[in-house]
Amino acid sequence: MSTNSINKFIEYIPKAELHLHIEGTFEPELMFDIAKRNQKKIKYNSVDDLKNAYNFNNLQEFLDIYYAGANVLIKEQDFYDLTWAYLNKVNQQNVIHVEIFFDPQTHTDRGISFDTVIKGIYSALEDGKKQFGITFKLIMSFLRHLDEDSAFKTLEEALPYKNWISAVGLDSSEIGNPPSKFERVFTKAREEGFITVAHAGEEGPSEYIWEAINLLKVKRIDHGNRCLDDETLVKKLAQLKIPLTLCPLSNLELKVVKDLKDHPIVEMMHKDLLVTVNSDDPAYFGGYMNENYQSITDALDLSKKEITELVKNSFKASWLPEEEKEKRIAEIEDYYQKHQ
Numbered sequence: 001m002s003t004n005s006i007n008k009f010i011e012y013i014p015k016a017e018l019h020l021h022i023e024g025t026f027e028p029e030l031m032f033d034i035a036k037r038n039q040k041k042i043k044y045n046s047v048d049d050l051k052n053a054y055n056f057n058n059l060q061e062f063l064d065i066y067y068a069g070a071n072v073l074i075k076e077q078d079f080y081d082l083t084w085a086y087l088n089k090v091n092q093q094n095v096i097h098v099e100i101f102f103d104p105q106t107h108t109d110r111g112i113s114f115d116t117v118i119k120g121i122y123s124a125l126e127d128g129k130k131q132f133g134i135t136f137k138l139i140m141s142f143l144r145h146l147d148e149d150s151a152f153k154t155l156e157e158a159l160p161y162k163n164w165i166s167a168v169g170l171d172s173s174e175i176g177n178p179p180s181k182f183e184r185v186f187t188k189a190r191e192e193g194f195i196t197v198a199h200a201g202e203e204g205p206s207e208y209i210w211e212a213i214n215l216l217k218v219k220r221i222d223h224g225n226r227c228l229d230d231e232t233l234v235k236k237l238a239q240l241k242i243p244l245t246l247c248p249l250s251n252l253e254l255k256v257v258k259d260l261k262d263h264p265i266v267e268m269m270h271k272d273l274l275v276t277v278n279s280d281d282p283a284y285f286g287g288y289m290n291e292n293y294q295s296i297t298d299a300l301d302l303s304k305k306e307i308t309e310l311v312k313n314s315f316k317a318s319w320l321p322e323e324e325k326e327k328r329i330a331e332i333e334d335y336y337q338k339h340q
């Protein structure tokens with residue numbers, strides 16, 4: 001199979017993205033534009049200087065730069081522009097459904113109101129649906145390095161927007177901040193009708209994945225790479241069909257894997273895990289959806305059949321209505337049959 005043919009296959013197949021932090025789509029060029037209009041300073045002199053700083057040894061080194069970048073977002077229009085830029089990008093990549101995270105505490109902790117953040121993001125998502133037909137769900141993620149009180153306060157702020165937010169999640173510095181720290185917040189969130197998900201087993205141990213399942217009652221695990229350390233856990237994830245939202249380029253850039261050739265995605269498929277491909281923080285990790293698919297395809301020599309399986313998994317793992325899921329999966333199978 002020529003690289004060209006498989007890359008075209010990846011480009012044109014309709015895709016869903018399930019693990020994407022909107023703050024992680026902040027491209028340096030847009031960051032400088034928004035900083036200028038808000039008269040905010042950036043630590044770096046130029047787009048190139050900033051890009052040169054994107055060299056991470058672990059999750060925390062990335063998070064420090066990611067939170068600093070988000071500091072220039074002040075007005076509703078800024079959150080709109082950020083989200084709109086992402087939708088334009090993925091529309092060109094034939095992404096037709098997105099389930100995206102936003103981190104309200106990154107902004108409310110600096111005095112930006114919850115309303116400003118969510119209104120900007122949501123109105124761009126609505127416009128994306130109208131203009132591009134991209135359907136969406138919004139996931140509000142708690143920052144796990146902050147305390148339970150802050151998470152409870154954020155949950156309260158989200159209640160008037162229940163109709164806009166499908167789920168709550170858990171992200172930021174994983175090691176030392178286990179899911180158990182947020183058990184009570186997640187219980188309350190479920191009582192309020194939110195679906196739950198959590199980042200677990202990215203850098204943290206497999207025990208954190210168990211906690212996310214048993215204590216937070218998550219419907220998906222974000223990352224979950226470390227589940228492979230525990231065969232019983234792998235069996236549990238497979239048996240409960242709990243999807244894992246994997247992020248290959250993120251894993252490479254944050255040194256979760258040394259080389260994409262070591263990425264566990266194929267091993268996980270062979271173990272019957274429902275794994276999906278996502279971009280996490282594409283502005284920081286060198287690629288959106290197509291680049292993620294293309295780089296693992298290159299590294300692991302994936303076939304069109306395997307790529308099709310991964311794409312179907314994303315729709316299976318999505319929260320689209322059942323009827324719509326089936327329709328999308330049938331369309332993807334049809335695409336495969338025509339282009340295999």
Ligand SMILES: Nc1ncnc2[nH]cnc12
Binds near residue numbers: 021171202250280281
């Ligand atoms: N990969 C990641 N892990 C944890 N928190 C994050 N926030 C943004 N990206 C993240």
Ligand SMILES: [Zn+2]
Binds near residue numbers: 019171199222280
């Ligand atoms: Zn993430």
